[in-house]
Amino acid sequence: MIDKLSWITVFPEIVLLVMACVILLVDLGVTSPRRNLTHVLTLLTLAVVAALEAAYAVSGLTIYGFGNMVVSDPMGAWLKCFASIAMMVTMIYGRPYAADRDMLRGGEFFTLGLFALLGIFVMISGHNFLVIYMGLELMTLSSYALVALRRDNATATEAAMKYFVLGALASGFLLYGLSMIYGATGSLDVNEVFNSIASGQVKHQVLVFGLVFVVSGLAFKLGAVPFHMWLPDVYQGSPTAITLLIGGAPQLAAFAIVMRLLVEGMLPLAIDWQQMLAIMAIGSLLVGNLAAVAQTNLKRMLAYSTISQMGFLLLGMMSGVVNGNEFNTEMAYSASMFYAISYVLTTLAAFGVVLLLTRAGHESEEISDLAGLNQRSPLYAGVMAMAMFSLAGLPPLLGFYAKLSVLQALISSGKTSYLVLALFAVMMSLVGAFYYLRVIKVMYFDAPRAPNNTPITAPKDAAIVLSVNGALLLILGVMPGGLMTLCSQAIKSIVTSLGV
Template identity: 40%
Template sequence: MQSLAIGAPEVVLAAGAMVLLLLGVFRGDGALGGLSWGAVILFGLAALNIVDDSPVRALAWNDLYVADGLSAFLKILILAGAAASVLLAPAHLARSGAARFEYPVLIVLSVLGMFVMVSANNLLTLYVGLELMSLAAYVLAAFHRDEERSAEAGLKYFVLGSLSSGLLLYGISLVYGFVGSTDFAAIAAGLAAGEERNMGALFGLVFVLAGLAFKVSAVPFHMWTPDVYEGAPTPVAAFFATAPKVAAMGLLLRVALDAFSGMVADWRQIIIFMSLASMLVGAVGAIGQGNIKRLLAYSSINNIGFMLIGLAAATAAGASAVLLYLAIYMVMTLGAFLCVLALSDSEGRPVETLSDLGGLVRSRPWLATALAIFMLSLAGLPPLFGFMAKLAVFEAAVAANLWLLAVLGVLSSVIAAYYYLRVVKILFFDPPADVVVVDGAGQGAAVVNNGMLAAAALFCSPLGYLLLGPLGEATRRAAASLF
């Protein structure tokens, strides 16, 4: 009973997913709107059952599961991103002829997998949660099954995701073989007890990090991201860019700073390489993109590189900076996708090409202003709230004597600012495009979408600094669970 009480959020989501599935089967695709709101209510119930007794760690199910401040913070972020992804989808799916009741059910099941991931206290729990999240994501990527590019996105995601799962499993088997356990605490103790470096465990660590790097879109395991973001339905791309990124980065924090805390000098080199490569590839790769969803995919890769700077610090301040970055990044990216969803041409087709956004400020001034706020915030330009996210990881790196990494991060920010400013230039200074851009949300959905868009824009504006105190305190308490 104690395990059920500690794992109540997962129990709520699992039972709720089955109820939503049954309702969908009996009521059909016409129930999509009702099931979407049902999923949001389910997320609210799960949030009410999340217990945060930081820095107390509660273990359940034979120590396979842990509930602490880190898992509580990550779960709240995951629920927020998932709820937004569910609410913004029905109108878009209806316009594209893909309004099927399975969408919110798959989102709930994917969120359940993410919950298991961030509460994993064992490599096997980690794998079960990650696969539950991924299996639902593969279906979501190909949700527009009649569209060639959506089917292609789902196939690429499945094939490359299966490869990453194989790498992860091989790494887990090596760690178990050379350490003798899959439990995080036992792994940390086993590595600390040895007088010499455990080379077998080191090879296992490399494969584990490779498998997790795929899930966060870190270079060199990023190749799926632009194609999947472009081919997947826009609400699904928004979901991929938010909740799964939070879960995967949170899991990477726990694995590196908890299970492999005795091998910091070894995994720090890998993290620094992935950080530098992600920042560079994300910045340079986005420059030539003409599709805004592909641009946001490279933006995601670039921002993951900045988050990895905080992880490379391997300190409580670094972990806190990563969590702060995750919270701000999720809102910025979600806001950008909300802007994309609000646009369609006179024939109802989605507007995704940057050139079609020319002079948008003349026809949709508020939408153009909101998109500019998100772009400039993603660039990390003051006084927008995104500046604080980058400042936090740079401060953590400097405090850990990683001066060169921090300097290279700043230079990467300068490169990346080009393509963000290019979008702003197109919105405000280019001549109006030939495409007639209209509100693509529909009357009912427009109220919800515009409300979320306004809240995201205000959060990313200088007004977001008013939340820095409580948000910073929450991230510090969450990071303390790892140390």
């Protein structure tokens, strides 16, 4: 018999699932071409779920349910709260774009988005290998369908095929790796796996063999080198609203499963997986920044930017355990969590501007399409400039503090090799500043050209949300303490539970 505590643990997921099914049925009777009722119900659902998760997070409680297969803790609750908000913002930015491209003939844009978010929730809450994998598949299958939503568009269909084939390969890697860990430890439960590995009675060779496949699968979900091949093509080929959906909330889920599997499940193997993360971080920073310099397509440039940003996130994850000493874990992992949240907030702003600049029959995907944007709309140009400055890591914006917190975690380790890595990351950030500043130069100093010299019109709700989005990049950059404390407390609850 399932106790009441188990139902409390997954109550937000139940609300999200029920409402996704209700909206799916209600949408059958919606005749509005812009799906007004479906849109409103979706936003209300996301707002309620975000509020529920925030309440769970503020309580500070860690609750296990369904035989320890799922967990509700502060880290998971905050990540799910931010993922819900990110999905809400994506729906607001994306609806005008989707409507102009006949992507709202049905309510799939909204319902598949909700099911993708449900998969994200299950990934974040999962405390059992199979539950985590089930959430991953729900999210990715919904994402494949969303990428192919413009069925009459050959580019989007090609992107969906690439995403599906490479995603299936990565899922296979992850599942095979988890099966090896299960074979070695005899358990699918994250806590029991941790205890088995910590006991030292499991063959190290088998664990490392499985670990290689697990890290490979996780690297694909993060878009880290050398498993980044899908990212530029999918970002460029997908409808821009779907690109934002893929590049936003799912990154929080990817960070969560890295924490669940590598930290909560396999922290005793940190010396092995940290070396793998270090190689991927170096590759991501190098390939992401150098390849982005050569791009003229804005979405493709932002894809390579994402790869380099994930390199920074991995630097934080790999600096938690130093020479077998775990004194740096809280600082390192909270810096990575802060980085993931700040990256998603910045990405929402950047793609929000791109989405609001598009119109029926024209995609604003090239960097040259932003020429003279300041003359057409100082507001949009200002928000885009703040997003670019934040991604580049310039003060006083949020991205600066995010990069600084990761560098602090590296330097505080006291290892010479980590100090060299910090210097390398700073040098790569200087390279990255070039292509971000190039976008700002085009917006402020180039003259607008047809057909990009027409007045910009956008729905009031999208314009208001975009303004708030841009303002948060500055406000949280000037006053990052609250968000950093939130991340530290969330990570502390996990570190304490591990007895570190």
